[in-house]
Amino acid sequence: MTVADLFAILPQTLLEGLLLGFVYAMVALGYTMVYGVLGLINFAHSEVFMIGAVIGLEVFRFWGNPEAPVIANPFVLLLVALVFAALGSGLMAVLVERFAYRPLRKRGSKNILVPMITAIGVSFLLQDLTRIYAALRHNEFNMQYRTYDALNAVLELPLQTTLQIKGLIIILVSVLMLVALTYLVNRTKLGKAIRAVSQDMQTAALMGINPDTIISRTFLIGGSLGGVAGVLFGLLYTNVTPYSGVLPGLKAFTSAVLGGIGNIPGAMVGGLVLGQLETLSGTYLPFLTNGNFGTEYKDVFAFLTLVLLLLFRPQGLFGQNVSEKV
Amino acid sequence: MSALNRFALPLSIGLSALSALGVLLSLLGQPLLLGGGLNILLLLAVASVMALRLPTNWRSGLLAVLALALTVLLRVNTDDKIAFYLLLAVLIGCFLLPNLTQLVRVALGVAILFIAVPIAGLSNSFLFELGIQIGIFAALALGLNVVVGQAGLLDLGFAAFFAIGAYTWGIFGSPQAAQFIGGFPAQGLHGNYLFLFMALAIITAAITGVLIGLPALRLRGDYLAIVTLGLGEVVRVFANNLDKPLNITNGPQGITPVNRPDVNVLADFLKAIGAERIYGRPIDDAIAYSFFFYLLVLVVIGIVILVNIRLANSRFGRAWVAIREDEIAAKAMGIPLLPTKLLAFATGAAFSGIMGAVFAAKQTFVSPESFTLQASINILAFVILGGMGSIGGAVVGAAAVTVLNLGILKDFSDLLNTWRQTGVNILGYNMANLPPQLNPAKYERLVFGLILILMMIFRPEGLIPEQRHRTELQEARQEAQEGGGK
Structure with a gap:
């Protein structure tokens, strides 16, 4: 392969990285918002994301059965799936907060590991509950999304790039969600309250904000975004298992750290950067190393970049450097 | 409470003696109690010796008696896993119970680890x-x-x-x-x-x-x-x-x-x-x-x-x-x-x-x-x-989770399978109708996750907290009660 060939596939690679990046960005927002208000790595978020994908899958199965479709138009069906997944995942995130994290907060333990271990426990629990559900309902835990010609149709774009309709939808939905979230956080009263709680919970409470309500809504928003991302992810890769949230969740969390954890624009940029890093290294590593180190090392590349970045900017790309007072 | 203290010693001695007798009889081929009954008796005996307040010498002695009884029982009933878990509990107890002398700890520990477990293990290599x-x-x-x-x-x-x-x-x-x-x-x-x-x-x-x-x-x-x-x-x-x-x-x-x-x-x-x-x-x-x-x-x-x-x-x-x-x-x-x-x-x-x-x-x-x-x-x-x-x-954490995953969950799966085959009715539900996908051994994460969540809510300091950590938690709780917490 010549250098010219390498450049020829660059636009397509960047486009694919963009798709992945948007999915990561939406999941990363869930991590970063919860971290902002609670200082907690919410490991269960990857399962909230996975549950969104499963809900979307079930919507497609129930109402999109090709023999007797309740909703014949795949675009409408997708919209319904997105709405249901957003509601379901949002609700799930709120429930997790209510029953697993709130009791810990009320007790006022200072150990940061306690909520994190709880999050891990919730994550295990949700994985296996989904697995039981999948086993009972589908008799196996490997679930496939229905495919539709209308969604898989290929668009020819300039610079020899192609994009499936569903890819276009992923970009549109993500941009819409990210803009909506930015508006919500920066321009509405709820957004102001979220920012206040994440800056200083006690002072926010003194200003008449009920931190519990705000935390609950933060989980709702983050969970909904995760659910939407789950459906888009399922659409993109068509295969969903109870464990398929783990790896994207890990990547999304890495994106959040990359952008500076707790920082909302940072999570978006972090997700996009990680998406690009992953697809670029996946495409170019085999060529650059003569096939000795192939696509398998793309995760290594992503993580090593994170380590390097954190060495020079320990607060991430956009995080503020908080000096510790004694 | 004081009544319990007064009866603690006789109760433990009685339970231990009864279970030792039961083991002895089953050794002679004359099972006094059915397998399950003897196990429950032993469970009660181990629990009473470990949990109740006993004088040091009596506790050491009873632990030794129970360890011996369990070893013999394991030799007779090679598949008795409950007896093995109890032996494990006695072993952990002899290292962690507060009022035992160093000599007893070491002697009992060595005896269980190097004599009792090998005898049981040779009978059942699991x-x-x-x-x-x-x-x-x-x-x-x-x-x-x-x-x-x-x-x-x-x-x-x-x-x-x-x-x-x-x-x-x-x-x-x-x-x-x-x-x-x-x-x-x-x-x-x-x-x-x-x-x-x-x-x-x-x-x-x-x-x-x-x-x-x-x-x-x-x-x-x-x-x-x-x-x-x-x-x-x-x-x-x-x-x-x-x-x-x-x-x-x-x-x-x-x-x-x-x-x-x-x-x-x-x-x-x-x-x-x-x-x-x-x-x-x-x-x-x-x-x-x-x-x-x-x-x-x-x-x-x-x-x-x-x-x-x-x-x-x-x-x-x-x-x-x-x-x-x-x-x-x-x-x-x-x-x-x-x-x-x-x-x-x-x-x-x-x-x-x-x-x-x-x-x-x-x-x-x-x-x-x-x-x-x-x-x-x-x-x-x-x-x-x-x-x-x-x-x-x-x-202890490693032992508990391993026993749960490799032992208890598998046993429970086997039990469910037996119920399924025999079609037992439980609470009006015929177990034969239970879907075969419900196999607890496959869902260890579910149980593990649940345990993690419940532990963090009810006992965040862990099964055996570090001394320093325990004091800290008490202080934090006091603060929270006084309204000083968040």
Whole structure:
């Protein structure tokens, strides 16, 4: 392969990285918002994301059965799936907060590991509950999304790039969600309250904000975004298992750290950067190393970049450097 | 309460005597009680001796009687797992119960570990398997306990060090090394080199610990967590893909067969002491290896615990605790942060590295599958369940989860299957209609997750909390009650 060939596939690679990046960005927002208000790595978020994908899958199965479709138009069906997944995942995130994290907060333990271990426990629990559900309902835990010609149709774009309709939808939905979230956080009263709680919970409470309500809504928003991302992810890769949230969740969390954890624009940029890093290294590593180190090392590349970045900017790309007072 | 105290001693003595009698009768082939009844009696006896307030001498004596009774019972009923779990409980109790003399602890512990368990294990080698598994996980938990529990550094990629240890022996103790080193013996090094490589695994794992620690330990808290997680994944990805350009790890297929040391001496010894009568047939390789690895794991875990206790009470141990409690204050007191943290990382890595080598030989197979993020998180859960920073806690946490996963959940699955086949009615529900997908042994994560959540809500300090940590939690609770908390 010549250098010219390498450049020829660059636009397509960047486009694919963009798709992945948007999915990561939406999941990363869930991590970063919860971290902002609670200082907690919410490991269960990857399962909230996975549950969104499963809900979307079930919507497609129930109402999109090709023999007797309740909703014949795949675009409408997708919209319904997105709405249901957003509601379901949002609700799930709120429930997790209510029953697993709130009791810990009320007790006022200072150990940061306690909520994190709880999050891990919730994550295990949700994985296996989904697995039981999948086993009972589908008799196996490997679930496939229905495919539709209308969604898989290929668009020819300039610079020899192609994009499936569903890819276009992923970009549109993500941009819409990210803009909506930015508006919500920066321009509405709820957004102001979220920012206040994440800056200083006690002072926010003194200003008449009920931190519990705000935390609950933060989980709702983050969970909904995760659910939407789950459906888009399922659409993109068509295969969903109870464990398929783990790896994207890990990547999304890495994106959040990359952008500076707790920082909302940072999570978006972090997700996009990680998406690009992953697809670029996946495409170019085999060529650059003569096939000795192939696509398998793309995760290594992503993580090593994170380590390097954190060495020079320990607060991430956009995080503020908080000096510790004694 | 005082009434309970007055009756505590007679009650415990009575229960213990009754169960001893029951065991004796079943030994004579005259079962006084059905198997289940005797088990319940023994359970009550063990619980009463461990939980009630008894004089030191009586408790030591009753523990010894119960240990003996359980051993005999295990010899008679080889499949009695409940008796084995109870024996395990007695063992843990004799190390952790407060008012026992040092002599009793050591004597009872040695008797159970080196006499009772082998007798039971020779009758039913699953018990050796369980013991080995507990020992391996306990070493990992102890290693991570140094890092997270004692030094307060959150490491989410700990399985990497275990992997390094396992591959250190796995590569050279198998045909694998000949793949990329010209002139290396085709079958790999002889199994007896394992002992040398256990020492080498300590070194390679400790070096990896320092290499991972050098960049990671400049970060704090959650950033440290994500970076260790990332680097742990990096180690796994390398193990998974280093089958080209040079075939070092054989990729996802893993390395097999890994050589094991000779056990002729041990087999001869077993024959000499007449173990064949217990085993019921001539001593073969399978049982000799089970016994060998049981002993090896026991010795290694003993060394690890000894080193851990000595370190925890040394200058370094105190420096770790100081860093955990307040890094800035520790620095102000002149503790060199990075070297001290690196030492914690290297120590923890060494503990799991040595067990990694043993693990490779025991399984005769090494593959990247064993060292996933899931494994790292499991190890962390052992530490948290047992009680962060407490040495006994790490061992108990590992033992509890292993017994649950390998023993209790499987037994429960079997029970459900029996019910399904016989079609028992439970609460008006015919068990024959239970979907076959509901197999508890497959859903260990569900149970594990539930336990983690409930533990964190009701007992966040762990099963056996570290003394220092316990006081802190009490203070925090008091503060919260006085309305000083958030």
